[in-house]
Amino acid sequence: MSEINTHTHLSVMHKSSNSFYQKWRLAKDTIARYGVVAGGMGVIAAVVMIFFYLLYVVFPLFLPATAESASQYPVPESALGKTLLLDMEEQNQVAARFTDTGNIVFFDVASGKTLLKAAVTIPAASHITSFAQATPVNEGAVIYGLSNGQAVIVKHQYKVTYANNAKVITPSIEYPMGDKPLVLAESGLALDKITAQISDGSTTVVAKTAQHIYLSSFQKEQALFADEATLTRTDAMLNVPSAGVQDMLIDKDGSHLYLLSSQGRLDFYDIGDKSSPVLKQAQNIVDAKQSITSLTFLNGDLSLLVGDSSGLVAQWSMVRDESNRSMMQKIRAFKVSDKAVIALKSEQRRKGFLTLDATGELGIYHSTAEKQLISEHVADGLSAVALSPRANAALMEAADGKIRFWTIENEHPEVSLKALWQKVWYESYPKPDYIWQSSASNNDFEPKYSLVPLVFGTLKAAFYAMLVAMPLALMGAIYTAYFMNPTMRQYVKPVIELMGALPTVILGFLAGLWLAPFIEEHLSGFFALFLIVPMAIMVFAYCWQFMPKPFLEKIPEGSDAMLLVPVILLAGFFAFSVSTPLEIALFHGSLRDWFKNELGIGYDQRNALVVGVAMGFAVIPTIFSIAEDAIFSVPKHLTVGSLALGATPWQTLSKVVLLTASPGIFSAVMIGFGRAVGETMIVLMSTGNTPVMDLSVFQGMRTLAANIAVEMPESEVDSTHYRVLFLTALVLFAFTFIFNTLAEVIRQRLREKYSSL
Template identity: 55%
Template sequence: MAPELHRKSLATVDNTGQLSLIHVTSEKQRHFDRRFTSVPDVLAFAPRANALIAVTQHQWQWLAVDNPHPEVSIHSLWQKVWYEGYSSPQYVWQSTSADDSAEAKLSVVPVIFGTLKVAVVALLFAVPMAIGAAIYTAYFMSSGLRRWVKPTVETIEALPTVIIGFLAGLWLAPWVEAHIASVFLLMVLMPLVLLGLSVCWRMIPRYARRRLPDNAQILVIIPALLLVGMIAVSLGPGIEQIWLGGDARQFITHELGIGYDQRNALVVGLAMGFAVVPTIFSIAEDAIFSVPPHLKQGALALGATHWQTLMRVVLLTASPGIFSAVMMGLGRAVGETMIVLMATGNTPIMDWNLLEGLRTLSANIAVEMPESEVGSSHYRVLFLTAFILFVFTFVFNTLAELVRQRLRDKYSHL
């Protein structure tokens, strides 16, 4: 048995004379046709690991070795690996280290997990807001106001993502850290206030609502939401002082045992959701607004309410376009680079905790490709992650087209 000088590879010769190369970490094995007549007395690698020297009964043999990337295998890329210094097998991405003798850890699972995590969080924030805004704008809003609202929202899509990432990383992340209680209070109060306002609106007599100007509810909803935001910000410090020991972050970390990073999945989800909302809104709004008027008028003429017409006719007819909008938003969230790069700690960990950091495929390529040695294992694995990102986008778009076509065929009779 002979170890390499700089990699965790071994050359072995068994009792039958079979020569094999084994990488300890990746569990990659290569067996050669060359057999020795007897086990060598001495077996050693050349300094560059490009040759083996075998000595058998004072006879020297020089064997050329071509083993360029032994640390990369299916096992090391996709399965848990028990690295030196770790207490158990884990998924780890750590391509560089302060110690030259440390082995590269090139598991792609953490960066794939981070990509899916940030996409899910962003869509949880963006889809309800974008679809709800699209329904209201296309179906309930007056045409005069719609001519102002739709172009304004679409203009936000032209905002460079580097600006959004810059604001999220340098302003939003520290603000959320300083107002954790206010943020969670706002997330609870906002839906409750909207639900309460809708109930109060329904309690107003119909004849009184008809006398109100078009979209009068907007004049109530917007000030109410601003007031809720001010109340949440003002009550946050008091809640921290009374129930959270005066410091919400310390309470989360020490009392609840939940890790907290300043640039976390919640921050990047909010920023990414803000960037994805215009894309989903624009496509979904066009799909809903393009529903033929005779379908809506026919449903209303048969006695259906506006809500029944929306749920049973309009949304079903527009469902192919709405689904395409969601999938377009998912594709953008998966491939987004600058927001994730600037608004997260770029820590390749596997944890669904929204208060921890993450690293995505696109951000990983942007961070490490400029420093990667051309032709190295690290360099090739980065190209593999780029291919995985392409496969994700291709699969999502293909599924979106198949589902959209099926929905179109299903509801085309309307």
């Protein structure tokens, strides 16, 4: 009885123990299941959050620009004369009004309160007959032409101080050429038109009288051991009738002069040599039925903006022709209005401009993006307009005697679908093109944000990498999984997979500093490699059948590939050894020079060929590992059944194994392609990293990923450049997502098609 109780007790304990372990196992299974689900959802959530963050940064690029009326008030000190020019300092707090009586009124922008009145020193027996804003505009200089053939140059400036923690802007004027008027023409000849270029070391003035056009240049030369500077003057007279000249402009460098006639003819002069101006070009720039109503430089002074009576604004820029001569050519036009364009104002730091038509319609455009940003009706009968240096505010004087102050929100005018994805005709370029050049060292630079060269470079790098990696990785995976001896396989597969752990920065470093110079030096040997190595393998295979049977029997089945290793190494060594003799015998000493002279193909040391080899080496382990697993996982009964039915091993491989493993092989190729598309360091270090569009294998490229890595550290946070870089990341993200989605759809169809084998 005691034994029965003991046995029963042990049985109960055993069942209790089994029940405990079953519950614990179920609990672990549940934890693992929910853990895997949580991890998967976390990955999806992370990817979605990355997408929305990229979208959040990029979205402001496509927000519309806005303009709002901030205030209006009577023209300050209207009794002092008619307004010739309105101007503002960059903080949009103080404005200046230049009048036809030689007075300058500084006033508060927001309220119109007068802050300072100043009178220009003008000789008693003369009066103002012409006026112009000097170039460069951001220097704040103006010039007055007088009735006695003299001129006065005045510069308005603003001093910023802080009193009681409050910013105070104090306006003032100075005379950069002295308060004594400059004599430009014969006494008694009124200066009908005038223009000037003023810089620290030189001043160039062009003045027009009823009979002649005079050019005067003043050069300041500072002595090495003296405080005083000497002023050297050069005078010249243009051999052109002055009667028809309607407007004159000098660029900010003082090297080019533009004369515009009332008939719409533009005369373009080279005044680099101030003593002998040279007429470079003369042509009509408007239709015969139209007249020019406004004219100004676009920022940088490489282009002219010409407004006409039909409401059209054309951009004329200096373009080099086939003879390498600089000629003015119309590169784009904007239809602003059906009425005449009465005023044009260029932004001082970007390639945008403001327009006013005869109906009081204000428009803001960007030349490179070729789009209208703002269109607002301001007032009827506008007579003067000023655009702030930061292009975030505008002042306008209307016929009703009031000043309108408008604020402008226009952060990213450079971006448009055309600027990003289509050809754009940039300044100084001979034709429209796809260009990426995002920054330069000055404010006159025209940003070029075409994403096409970056997308092209990304696809080009991935194509050449896959061209190298796919044959080697897939053929290696087929042999390793299907033909190789299992003992040999357990060493080969881990070694190849270990290659994938190599840091890409090391591969890029080796590719840039060793592989690129090596291929350049042995270029013919590299191409000979593709001929000599296959021939050596075929010769070895032919000779293999004549080997003694006792020797063949000693080699384990599936291990004979090891014997090919020394053959391939010796053939490769031989190919590079004959590189120099081949170049001397066939290519006149240099294959690179032969490509250039005979075929017109240039050669850059760091090019797509180097990228293909280096990045292909990085992609091979990924494709090989996944494809080898897919092939090796094909059920054995399929292969055995095929062989039993009389199929050869090659027939079994091609008709059964590869078809069954095709979804996995396709996944391997797609994952490898994704790795190639997103690769950064190898492309960055082994190419010239230039965003050029050239299919040649001997030219470099710049990829989306490499571009982000190079330019993100130097971009200003929240700037257009910064957001466009995030846009390139979004494009790369979307491209990868779409491509992988299509690949998954194809993989599923392959699985359904061949799952019945």
